[in-house]
Amino acid sequence: MARKVQGEPYTRVTADEANALVKKGDAHVIDVRRPDEYEAGHVRGALWIPVDEVIPRYDELPKQGKLLFICAMGARSGLACEYAAAMGADSSRLYNIDEGTQAWIDKGLPSSKGREK
Secondary structure (H helix, E strand, O other): OOOEOOOOOOOOEEHHHHHHHHOOOEEEEEEOOOHHHHHHOOEEEOOEEEEHHHOOOOHHOOOOOOEEEEEEOOOHHHHHHHHHHHOOOOHHEEEOOOOOHHHHHHOOOOOOOOHHH
16 A cells, blocks of 8 residues: 655555556656666566666656656665655655566566567
């Protein structure tokens, strides 16, 4: 279940909750892992911005809708949420898919490999 943790400028969600938000529309998944991790398997349609590039590429993030950050286990995506908040993103738009990409894939949710979106 979606949950806010005191001191975090984002909401934690499961892969299933994130997928439901994407299906509703107005939600964007941002994969913040390394190139080799992304190419091995990622959320279908995800915007790929490695965590270290979130601040310099902040303007590439969608201006509207929810921003759902994902990595392998939830740590880098949490950091990416913190970066986005520091750059001015409203915390109500920020979500951390804290189960990670492997859980998304293991649950059979839409995914792709390689550079394919």
